[in-house]
Amino acid sequence: MEQLLFQNGDVFPTLGLGTWLSGKNDVYDAVLEAVRLGYRHLDCAYIYQNEVEIGKALKFCIATGMVTREELFVTSKLWNSDHAPERVEVAIRKSLSNLQLDYLDLYLIHWPVAFKSGCEQARDAADLVSLEVMPLESTWEAMENVYSLGLAKHIGVSNFNVPKLKKLMAVAKVNPEVNQVELHPYFQQNELVLFCQQNGILVTAFSPLGGHRLINDDDSIAKNPTILSIAEKHSCLPTEVILAWGMKRGTAVIPKSVNPTRIRDNYESVYVNLDDQDMIEISKIDRNQRIAKGLYCVMPDGCYTLESIWVD
Numbered sequence: 001m002e003q004l005l006f007q008n009g010d011v012f013p014t015l016g017l018g019t020w021l022s023g024k025n026d027v028y029d030a031v032l033e034a035v036r037l038g039y040r041h042l043d044c045a046y047i048y049q050n051e052v053e054i055g056k057a058l059k060f061c062i063a064t065g066m067v068t069r070e071e072l073f074v075t076s077k078l079w080n081s082d083h084a085p086e087r088v089e090v091a092i093r094k095s096l097s098n099l100q101l102d103y104l105d106l107y108l109i110h111w112p113v114a115f116k117s118g119c120e121q122a123r124d125a126a127d128l129v130s131l132e133v134m135p136l137e138s139t140w141e142a143m144e145n146v147y148s149l150g151l152a153k154h155i156g157v158s159n160f161n162v163p164k165l166k167k168l169m170a171v172a173k174v175n176p177e178v179n180q181v182e183l184h185p186y187f188q189q190n191e192l193v194l195f196c197q198q199n200g201i202l203v204t205a206f207s208p209l210g211g212h213r214l215i216n217d218d219d220s221i222a223k224n225p226t227i228l229s230i231a232e233k234h235s236c237l238p239t240e241v242i243l244a245w246g247m248k249r250g251t252a253v254i255p256k257s258v259n260p261t262r263i264r265d266n267y268e269s270v271y272v273n274l275d276d277q278d279m280i281e282i283s284k285i286d287r288n289q290r291i292a293k294g295l296y297c298v299m300p301d302g303c304y305t306l307e308s309i310w311v312d
Helices: 024-037 053-065 084-101 136-148 164-173 190-198 225-234 238-248 260-271 276-283 304-311
Strands: 003-005 010-014 015-016 042-043 073-078 106-109 155-158 178-182 202-206
Touching: 003 155, 010 073, 010 202, 015 024, 024 260, 053 084, 053 225, 073 190, 084 136, 106 136, 106 178, 136 155, 136 164, 136 276, 155 164, 155 202, 164 190, 178 190, 190 202, 238 260
Parallel strands: 015 042, 042 073, 073 106, 106 155, 155 178, 178 202
Antiparallel strands: 003 010
């Protein structure tokens, strides 16, 4: 499997298993199947509410010799309600306990959005905290602290645009090492990806197949004529082409599935070798079509807008 490297030489596997929306009754078996097939990168988050089940699966995999802890790359994320500096270490220790691990390979600020401490889901504007009151720079300083304690080998962010990355980098002792953002052929974000790559920030693509909310099934990326043509050319599935595209452009991809067949099919994407012409053709189908807009924190009289999240 192709791998990316952190600046210190640590390996960042380009194919991982996403676990967002993976039900508690399904995610245990999904992790076991993924590890058995050869996945070594697992993407988790506290707010997904399935870290306990993932932890049980990881413990089984390690205890039975299926994989060693050192061979795994496990990511989790700091939720919006834990941006207060004093909450960051508490939050990562909670995820470590859930996952039954001594350290995370990567810990990310999940969103550039803050909620009141203890308020996991914002119901109205009163539950939101502005970035003037809770600056991302202060949260990042606390992220640097959990890094220095060895609780996370690498630290980064998710859903950050270029201006927000620049603000962190201006004050950071440890620069963000990863930015996890929505990326797929209909939302390629070339400027953001290029900025990250030029500044030593690795990129992870969530919803790399377009996500479950992409307009409708007939308009899915996997049914795009360009993708279908390239899949026929390489004698592979359209979804394999989409994932191979993500890896070919130097990003990690974390497709989510609990279906054993799809988990296996997604893994087969590591054997698909797209050529330069394939990449050119896929570049032409970009629609600048964002799916995960963050509408859950845009409220009447609230301190966040789509512009403040994605532009400012």
